Amino acid sequence: MKKFLIVGLGNIGEKYANTRHNIGFKILDKLAQKEDLTFETQKLGDISTYKFKGRTFILLKPSTYMNLSGKAVLYWMTKEKIPIENLLIITDDLNLSFGNIRLKTKGSAGGHNGLKDIQDKLQTTNYNRFRFGISDEFTQGRQVDYVLGEWTDEEHSKLTERLDKSVELIKSFGTAGINNTMNSFNGK
Template sequence: MKKFLIIGLGNPGANYYKTRHNIGFFILDKISKKYNVSFIERKLGFISKLEFDNKSIILLKPTTYMNHSGKSIFFWIKKENIYIKNILVISDDIYLKFGIIRLRKKGRSGGHNGLKSIEKEIKTSNYSRFKFGIGTENKNLKEVNYHNYVLNNWKKEELDILDSKSNKIIEIIFSFIINGLNNTINLIK
């Protein structure tokens, strides 16, 4: 049975739960609710497991905080013996307009500390990533305090949009697992 590791980036703790930076945790929570599975705190992360279409799926919410996400991911890749091509990292992207989704097979961190940490620990930037745009309405990004912006809570209207897109997001993630990255990229174009 093929194994997949689906990683939602975020920060543990109630203070961070509704922040923009925690989109990865938010999405994994939606998946766990839909498939009626629970997260259990294990070494370096909250883990949930399910089987779907003869595939073993491990959902991971690292507890190492965003800037050290790579440590958790590296540990679980090794522990579960998962190929890099079978991991998908879900993160926020401040450079994408709010609500825009991008799926990539490799790339740069774009200044995202979680992605930097992953690249450092697994020694490659060639891993699949699902980016959700959290971009600000402020056209001049140089004026934005990124740290404050990503750690602020979602606005109500943003949460409403997120909720309305949840099923499509889950469909894209499961298409990655079943149909592969290239076929899934073609789906969202």
């Protein structure tokens, strides 16, 4: 049976729950809701297991806070013997318009501290990442407030459809492969 580690990046705690930076958690929560899964607190994060079409998806919401996500990723990859090509990191991206989806097989951290820590712990930039656009609608010097801010009413009204699309992407990643998934979902 093929196993995949799907990591949604975010920060733990109620004060971060509905922030843009926590889109990784939100996407995994949507998948759990749709498939009637529950998360269990384990070492370095909340874990749920989803079986679909002969695949096992281990869903991880790290409890290390965003900037130290690499520790949890490395621990669970090692524990579950997940090859790096079966790893998918879900993160927010300021450089993409709201709700825009981009799947990549490698790349820089692009200033994202969670991705920097993952690259540091894995010692590579060659891992799959699912970037969810949060746009860059903030004034100079207000990036942290924006990223850690809550969704606007307009964004919130469009979020359900975008979350559903994100859940489809995760399933496709595990069943159709990275290249087919990139062709089907990038920019959509």
